[in-house]
Amino acid sequence: MVQRTYRNPSNQQHGVIIPIGQGRFRAYFIFHHGSQDSLSGSKDEVAFVAGCATAGGCAEWFEGAERIGPLATFNAADRWVADPYREGVVLIGDAAASSDPSFGAGLSLSFRDVRVLRDLLIANEDWLTAAQSYAREHDRYYGSLHQQHDWARELFFQRGPEAEAKRAIALPKLADDPSRRPDVLALGPDAPSDEFVRRRFFGLDYYKRIIVAAIR
Numbered sequence: 605m606v607q608r609t610y611r612n613p614s615n616q617q618h619g620v621i622i623p624i625g626q627g628r629f630r631a632y633f634i635f636h637h638g639s640q641d642s643l644s645g646s647k648d649e650v651a652f653v654a655g656c657a658t659a660g661g662c663a664e665w666f667e668g669a670e671r672i673g674p675l676a677t678f679n680a681a682d683r684w685v686a687d688p689y690r691e692g693v694v695l696i697g698d699a700a701a702s703s704d705p706s707f708g709a710g711l712s713l714s715f716r717d718v719r720v721l722r723d724l725l726i727a728n729e730d731w732l733t734a735a736q737s738y739a740r741e742h743d744r745y746y747g748s749l750h751q752q753h754d755w756a757r758e759l760f761f762q763r764g765p766e767a768e769a770k771r772a773i774a775l776p777k778l779a780d781d782p783s784r785r786p787d788v789l790a791l792g793p794d795a796p797s798d799e800f801v802r803r804r805f806f807g808l809d810y811y812k813r814i815i816v817a818a819i820r
């Protein structure tokens with residue numbers, strides 16, 4: 605089986621199955637906070653498979669499967685610190701910003717923190733300047749990632765008539781043209797996240813970028 609990502613827009617549930625080699629897979633079932641009980645341990649295996657099915661997957665995919673790792677529920681909220689440097693202490697990784705794990709960006713963000721901080725420490729004799737620059741840069745790139753995850757949360761996970769109306773406009777356009785979705789999985793915080801991109805994602809792009817050429 606290749607990686608499967610599926611989503612049920614009618615209940616805002618969502619699932620991912622990722623092959624990790626040697627006939628093993630990691631399976632995720634993502635549901636709205638408070639919409640059902642947390643799942644944990646072997647007593648909830650049946651409920652987990654049923655949940656994957658209501659999320660748009662298929663219970664038959666799990667036939668004959670054996671659980672070899674923990675089954676646990678996590679609160680998929682973003683938590684972050686603004687300006688992650690103070691008094692000689694720099695925060696990196698989840699300590700600086702733990703991004704919603706349902707978008708799968710946390711480890712890349714942690715590696716980026718390490719790279720950015722390393723480069724600044726090497727480039728600056730003055731480590732106070734390096735640490736302050738890191739904190740500013742972290743605010744910028746985590747802010748961009750957070751913004752894009754917020755759009756996806758708003759479109760795919762929010763509930764109620766207003767959210768349904770947004771989906772009725774956006775989802776058919778996204779199905780017709782997947783490039784409307786910012787490529788945050790591949791580009792992370794570097795995916796463009798301006799107002800033009802937001803409007804295309806939500807299917808509200810009734811204006812277009814205007815390219816003006818100056819001709820002598």
Ligand SMILES: Cc1cc2nc3c(=O)[nH]c(=O)nc-3n(C[C@H](O)[C@H](O)[C@H](O)COP(=O)(O)OP(=O)(O)OC[C@H]3O[C@@H](n4cnc5c(N)ncnc54)[C@H](O)[C@@H]3O)c2cc1C
Nearest residue numbers: 678696697698699702703705707708709710711712713714
């Ligand atoms: C369910 C789930 C799914 C995820 N899926 C993805 C994914 O698909 N892709 C992705 O990129 N990211 C994913 N993430 C996020 C990713 O796991 C984290 O962003 C990443 O592990 C953060 O690395 P870290 O080193 O900052 O923190 P951690 O990996 O949490 O490491 C911190 C370590 O410090 C140890 N520690 C804590 N306190 C102390 C102490 N007082 N003394 C000594 N040691 C201590 C902990 O035991 C731990 O080993 C997921 C997270 C969750 C919860």
